[in-house]
Amino acid sequence: MTDTRTLSITVNGTQYTREIETRRTLADFLRLDLKLTGTHLGCEHGVCGACTVRVEGQAVRSCLMLAVQANGKSVATVEGLARDGNLSPLQNQFWEHHGLQCGFCTPGVLMTMEEFLEENPNPTEADVRDALSGNICRCTGYQSIVDAVLATAAQARGE
């Protein structure tokens, strides 16, 4: 017997209502039901951070949350960052600073750093590295990611 519930959720500003299995993770719901495959799954057990999305503004691991737990909530994914075909300032700096190579970890890193920069407009390099601790990148190397985040903060401050 399959246990299902009706989920009503806002993702990147669009409202969706779907009948889902209660064991569906939020990550799988986004990828398989909404076909928003920008959210990546690396480990599915909370270690890599690739699946990070924002729920009610907070960066969380979507592989460790059930979709039903996001009922009535507002979710932001990497697909919502660019506006009208223009990259967000953070995405732009990733491009400028070579903040991604294969790009697998990038959606999770971007969603984490978007939240971090809203909370810390004036971060030090150590702050950025601390905030990045929950995201594993296996190819770019963290230095260029850190550079991109610091450059975004500097840009926002008008420097």
Add this chain to the structure above:
Amino acid sequence: MKPSPFTYHAPATPAELADLLGTLEDARVIAGGQSLMPMMNFRFVQPAHLIDLNTVQGLDYVERRGDVLEIGAATRQRFLQRSGEIAQSMPILQEALSHVGHRQTRARGTIGGSLCHFDPSAELVNMAALHDATLTLTSAAGDREVSFAEFGVGYLTTSVQPEEFLSAVRLAVWPRHHGHGFEEFAFRHGDFAICAVSCLMTLDPGGTIERLAIAVSGVTETPVRLTQWEADLRGARPDAETAAALASAAAGIEAMSDAYVSAAYRTHLARVLTRRAFLKAAERAKEKASA
């Protein structure tokens, strides 16, 4: 890597939650899910019923009551880390929280979830030991209070019964002039510590130890308080010599070993980290005494 099927329950009140726990067979409560979800994804845990604590009202709060800080079991780690009350009355808890997972896991993870998971080296378990926690376990029959010693049974095991849930934790607040030290070693920042040592200390006007608490975790299956030493060192100078004696005591705890970390290495860490945590607490206590 997907959970096996279960029936999901979303109670709105503690009473509804208690009723569900009292009637359902093979039920698990999910709080922040930062430990349970990985275990369900791996299918190490396959409950028939999953009861969501996140929909229950009234289980997330921080309240100061005299010398006690009461924290609702479902209070998020992120909230605790940013609480002004905790920054003031229990700074060591905030320092410890900065080592708990990562910002994304602290946004979901709760204090009660971490305590019920009872990982031997979890920072919040160490904090509960250090602050002589008492815990409220709730069931349809009512509440019962247990001490931390009664709560922790062994490796990943607590005395919470199938029909009960943890509803609140109370931690003893130390006088304002206390100093604190928290030291841990983990392979990567945010991992569970291999060993973590915490220390609280107050000094009397002559500069000798008035009150001391030390909790060592990661060495055995549950955190160890150096109770006898805490009592014996009253009136001692908080200097390097005392630190060395205490460090030797910590190294005397019989250490467990596993595939990654030998007993000898845990013992080494217990010694080094105890000395550091003690000296840090002493330094801060002295600063406060002269302020």
